[in-house]
Amino acid sequence: MNTRFAVATHILAYLAHAQGQPVSSEVLASSAGTHPVVVRRLMSNLREAGLVQSQRGAGGGTVLARPPADITLLEVFRAMRESDPDIFQVGSTNPNTQCDLGGVMQATLEDMFGPAIEAMRAALASITVAQVMQELAKRLPGACPGAVG
Amino acid sequence: MNTRFAVATHILAYLAHAQGQPVSSEVLASSAGTHPVVVRRLMSNLREAGLVQSQRGAGGGTVLARPPADITLLEVFRAMRESDPDIFQVGSTNPNTQCDLGGVMQATLEDMFGPAIEAMRAALASITVAQVMQELAKRLPGACPGAVG
DNA sequence: GAATTAGTAACAGATTTGGTTACAAATGTA
DNA sequence: TACATTTGTAACCAAATCTGTTACTAATTC
Numbered sequence: 001m002n003t004r005f006a007v008a009t010h011i012l013a014y015l016a017h018a019q020g021q022p023v024s025s026e027v028l029a030s031s032a033g034t035h036p037v038v039v040r041r042l043m044s045n046l047r048e049a050g051l052v053q054s055q056r057g058a059g060g061g062t063v064l065a066r067p068p069a070d071i072t073l074l075e076v077f078r079a080m081r082e083s084d085p086d087i088f089q090v091g092s093t094n095p096n097t098q099c100d101l102g103g104v105m106q107a108t109l110e111d112m113f114g115p116a117i118e119a120m121r122a123a124l125a126s127i128t129v130a131q132v133m134q135e136l137a138k139r140l141p142g143a144c145p146g147a148v149g
Numbered sequence: 150m151n152t153r154f155a156v157a158t159h160i161l162a163y164l165a166h167a168q169g170q171p172v173s174s175e176v177l178a179s180s181a182g183t184h185p186v187v188v189r190r191l192m193s194n195l196r197e198a199g200l201v202q203s204q205r206g207a208g209g210g211t212v213l214a215r216p217p218a219d220i221t222l223l224e225v226f227r228a229m230r231e232s233d234p235d236i237f238q239v240g241s242t243n244p245n246t247q248c249d250l251g252g253v254m255q256a257t258l259e260d261m262f263g264p265a266i267e268a269m270r271a272a273l274a275s276i277t278v279a280q281v282m283q284e285l286a287k288r289l290p291g292a293c294p295g296a297v298g
Numbered sequence: 299g300a301a302t303t304a305g306t307a308a309c310a311g312a313t314t315t316g317g318t319t320a321c322a323a324a325t326g327t328a
Numbered sequence: 329t330a331c332a333t334t335t336g337t338a339a340c341c342a343a344a345t346c347t348g349t350t351a352c353t354a355a356t357t358c
Contacts, residue, residue, distance in 0.1 A: 003315085003316080004315090004316095006254065006255065006258060009254070009258060010254050013254070024333090024334065024335090025334080025335075026334085034316080034317080035316075035317050035318065036334095036335095037316095037317075037318070037319085037336095037337090038316065038317070038318095040334095040335065040336065040337085041316095041336095041337085043335085043336095044336075044337085054334090054335060054336090055324090055325080055334085055335080056323070056324040056325055056333090056334055056335040056336080057323095057324050057325025057326055057332095057333065057334055057335075058324095058325060058326040058327070058331095058332065058333040058334065059325080059326060059327095059333075059334085060324085060325065060326085060333075060334050060335065061334075061335085062335090073261070104285060104288045104289055105155065105158070105159050105162070105285065106155065107288070108281065108284050108285055108288060109155060109158060109281070111284070112222070112276050112280070112281060112284065113272075113273075115272045115275075116268075116269050116272030116273050116276075117269075117272075118272075119265075119268035119269055119271065119272045120265050120266075120268055120269040120272075122268065123262075123264045123265030123266075123267075123268045123269075124262075124265050126264075127261050127265075131261070132257065132258070132261060135257050135260070135261065136253060136254065136257055139253045139256070139257060140253055152346085152347085153346085171303095173302090173303065173304085174303080174304070175303085183347080183348080184347080184348050184349065185303095185304095186305095186306090186347095186348075186349070186350085187347065187348070187349095189303095189304065189305065189306085190305095190306085190347095192304085192305090193305075193306085203303090203304060203305090204303085204304080204355085204356075205302085205303055205304040205305080205354070205355040205356055206301095206302065206303055206304080206354095206355050206356020206357055207301060207302040207303065207356060207357040207358070208302080208303085208356080208357060208358095209302075209303050209304065209355085209356065209357085210303075210304085211304085
């Protein structure tokens with residue numbers, strides 16, 4: 001999952017840098033050091049989340065669906081976790097014993113984690129893809145010719 | 150991992166309620182709805198983290214090593230993740246391409262996540278096992294006879 | 299010495315993940 | 329139209345991980 005998130009952010013930063021020019025999954029995979037199909041799988045999530053748009057056929061590829069300054073890392077994070085209900089969904093314990101401690105424990109932990117989760121959400125929501133791209137540009141002093149890289 | 154954390158917190162809350170009386174892995178496993186060996190495995194981590202102490206032999210079991218008000222959920226969380234370096238250690242991408250975007254991306258993301266991680270750590274550190282136990286007690290109006298339960 | 303309990307290794311089954319191949323569908327171009 | 333390109337997706341494999349379980353040793357009490 002950490003890898004998925006890193007690759008997704010990598011991809012979005014690349015697309016932001018491409019400024020509306022479609023980029024193929026092959027190019028993105030090469031930049032991210034993975035397989036094109038892996039990129040397309042991730043892209044499927046990002047597309048459902050409304051972060052990117054793709055076009056098939058020759059000259060096709062993927063572009064950002066919204067301005068990079070409007071896409072937060074929280075959205076990216078969520079896009080990677082569609083299936084899972086939430087980050088800190090505490091796994092259920094004690095499913096079937098006499099007393100319902102398992103359920104109560106789960107509800108209690110979820111409630112007590114509320115502030116922790118909210119804190120992290122807020123922090124993630126304060127970072128945009130545009131900021132990531134800028135920070136990357138700062139750190140890549142022309143090291144990668146012609147790419148974000 | 151979510152399950153491990155939930156079970157660990159479950160165990161610690163139980164031990165806090167036991168007030169220094171040793172509790173066997175069998176009792177804890179029964180309460181948490183898992184297997185005694187699973188409990189002992191988790192306990193191994195908690196012991197290394199200095200959160201509990203165990204004693205073998207008849208009448209043995211595990212007790213809290215410190216007052217429950219001094220044990221934070223952040224410590225529990227860390228005890229469950231000894232192996233992993235950190236929660237949001239972003240997986241490395243692009244290990245070996247011409248340009249070092251992978252490494253730069255990883256460093257960048259880690260830096261940008263800093264505030265998010267810190268926010269969550271702070272929130273977790275503000276919750277103690279004693280608070281969890283109290284909250285549990287509130288929600289279990291004698292439902293579980295003689296136990297936390 | 300017997301009973302009890304933790305500590306730990308080892309294994310099976312389920313789940314997840316990443317990489318890969320394969321192929322259909324869509325799209326641009328000659 | 330024919331062909332090349334590119335996405336979308338299914339299917340599969342290998343590796344890793346996690347949970348439950350069995351089995352055994354070590355320690356401790358009675």
